[in-house]
Amino acid sequence: MTIRRQYSLPNCSLVLEGLSDGSAASQLDMRPVLSILMSAECYVTGLGEPLTGGREFFESLVRAVSSYAQEFMSGVHYPDRYGPNLSMVQLHRIDGNSHRLTVLPASTGSTTQIDQKTELSAVVDLTTVQLFDLVEAIDQFFADTQTLPELSLQLTPISKRYIKSAEPLAQRSLPAVVGVSSLALAAMAFFLVPVPEVQRPRDPVPQPNAAGQNLGTPNPGGSGSPNPNPTPAADGLLPGDKTPSPAATGEPSPLATPQSNTSPESTPSPLSEGLASPGAAAVPITDVAEIELLKGKLSQQIDGVLKNKPAVDTELVYRVSVGKDGAIVGYKSENSAAVARSEAPLSELLYKPVGTRPPAEPLADFRVVFAPGGTVVVTPW
Amino acid sequence: MDVAVILMPSETSLTESNPLILDSLPDLSLNDGGCPRRARLQIDLMLLAIEALYLGGAEEMLAVSKELELESIIKNRVAFWLMRNTNPLRRYTQRRSLTVVEAKALVAIACNMARKLTATIRQLLQDSQQLRSRNVPLNQNLLLFEYLERFRAHFRSRMNPKRSVVVAYDSDEKLNELALNLLSKLLFCTGTAGMQRFWVSLFDGEVE
Numbered sequence: 001m002t003i004r005r006q007y008s009l010p011n012c013s014l015v016l017e018g019l020s021d022g023s024a025a026s027q028l029d030m031r032p033v034l035s036i037l038m039s040a041e042c043y044v045t046g047l048g049e050p051l052t053g054g055r056e057f058f059e060s061l062v063r064a065v066s067s068y069a070q071e072f073m074s075g076v077h078y079p080d081r082y083g084p085n086l087s088m089v090q091l092h093r094i095d096g097n098s099h100r101l102t103v104l105p106a107s108t109g110s111t112t113q114i115d116q117k118t119e120l121s122a123v124v125d126l127t128t129v130q131l132f133d134l135v136e137a138i139d140q141f142f143a144d145t146q147t148l149p150e151l152s153l154q155l156t157p158i159s160k161r162y163i164k165s166a167e168p169l170a171q172r173s174l175p176a177v178v179g180v181s182s183l184a185l186a187a188m189a190f191f192l193v194p195v196p197e198v199q200r201p202r203d204p205v206p207q208p209n210a211a212g213q214n215l216g217t218p219n220p221g222g223s224g225s226p227n228p229n230p231t232p233a234a235d236g237l238l239p240g241d242k243t244p245s246p247a248a249t250g251e252p253s254p255l256a257t258p259q260s261n262t263s264p265e266s267t268p269s270p271l272s273e274g275l276a277s278p279g280a281a282a283v284p285i286t287d288v289a290e291i292e293l294l295k296g297k298l299s300q301q302i303d304g305v306l307k308n309k310p311a312v313d314t315e316l317v318y319r320v321s322v323g324k325d326g327a328i329v330g331y332k333s334e335n336s337a338a339v340a341r342s343e344a345p346l347s348e349l350l351y352k353p354v355g356t357r358p359p360a361e362p363l364a365d366f367r368v369v370f371a372p373g374g375t376v377v378v379t380p381w
Numbered sequence: 382m383d384v385a386v387i388l389m390p391s392e393t394s395l396t397e398s399n400p401l402i403l404d405s406l407p408d409l410s411l412n413d414g415g416c417p418r419r420a421r422l423q424i425d426l427m428l429l430a431i432e433a434l435y436l437g438g439a440e441e442m443l444a445v446s447k448e449l450e451l452e453s454i455i456k457n458r459v460a461f462w463l464m465r466n467t468n469p470l471r472r473y474t475q476r477r478s479l480t481v482v483e484a485k486a487l488v489a490i491a492c493n494m495a496r497k498l499t500a501t502i503r504q505l506l507q508d509s510q511q512l513r514s515r516n517v518p519l520n521q522n523l524l525l526f527e528y529l530e531r532f533r534a535h536f537r538s539r540m541n542p543k544r545s546v547v548v549a550y551d552s553d554e555k556l557n558e559l560a561l562n563l564l565s566k567l568l569f570c571t572g573t574a575g576m577q578r579f580w581v582s583l584f585d586g587e588v589e
Binding site for chain 1 (some may be wrong): 409484503506507511513521527558561562565566568569572573575577578579581582583584585586587588589
């Protein structure tokens, strides 16, 4: 007795005809099991002739359609999703909304007993809704345990490995090529950029010629040993003695700067300011209590810096000018050992003028002696 | 590929802790336990499309989760919102990943809703197909126009405009395209094996 099973959907119906193998178990059921497929017909709306074929065609159809449905949902293309494709039925995407179903002639020599109508290849373009109806007809067939029970829906996600190998080599190597070439471009661009010169702020006495000038500078206020040959650097200071001008004391002296190699911004200006202070615009601080206070501050600052430095090996004498707020605005080496030393222990304490300090700021001068034993003596000048 | 998962519900696969409906979805081996990025994105977009199809869809989703006895997984509205916000494109995206059980619950809800909306989904897809074949703009059809407009509004208000994927959908046409693509995927969810197909498709190219 021929068994006929039909799965109908609006755009597609699947008709299977076959026989039951007549085993005892199946006879008890209301619906006998269709276990031997004789013919399969697939009607699609818009297609006059149904797609028909035997078992080979049907298996190929269900595999291809099921696989393509997964591809459609995930967007991941992998043709041989379920093992080697029987390749009688193929589905390809045309665009987002149409899909081409191709039925190829059965391979020659196949021992199908089905009528040869299927040997003609067919091409059908399905819309998404039609495709869904075909998928649904097949899923209903899969769900039917009384029809070809050995065929069931088997869904497995595609492995990462297959995705990687499916991509063409050019596509896979593209990111690496882009990365390497952009690195090369960046390297070339950086090669053209000049290496920035490091300019470290220098001491007032880093070089012999600067030191010589400092030595020759007369100290109008303190030492009282007028130099008979005043150097040009001193010229900048001397007029300041007679005509106190705020501009000359506050800013770096225009005559002094070209002579010294030191940075004009930081060191010379406080030095000249500090040294000019006793007789010039700057008023010396005379209040004993205040001087005492500043002395304390200065000792504290020096101690703080000296802590992590090795003790000096010879006595160093500096004259240090301190502002009212305790900031060291300038200092000057007072003995040969201090002059010869390239980096004074005080250099990092020096107040770096940000903006402008008031030009005629009251200053107090101190004598700072660094003894070889590591002690520091601060006394008012 | 060597492990075939047969999706017939079997006695042995039933566990007491999980709601019955989720047992039809296979546990796919994942190295870190969480769901891949594409799965989180796709699930949320599908739910977004359902919301655009159906006013009050978000409320309905909570009702469906009760119906399917998923309360143990989706405890309340906030938990549901947090789960959907594991979509990396969301404005308030969550750092945590979506667990496999949570993802199954969301898939079950999406497919259940889609099945209820089968007639609408089919109608909209057929209409859009006809309009395209005649080169008529899609907004000529009122139902389709409403769906597309709502989808665009939902997408723009909830997705982070700084993400490059979101930036790519800068025009109405591109968002319409996305909306129709999601609609056709929803159609496949309505089928007999729609839930399994959707679930397995989320892991294509993600498993070892």
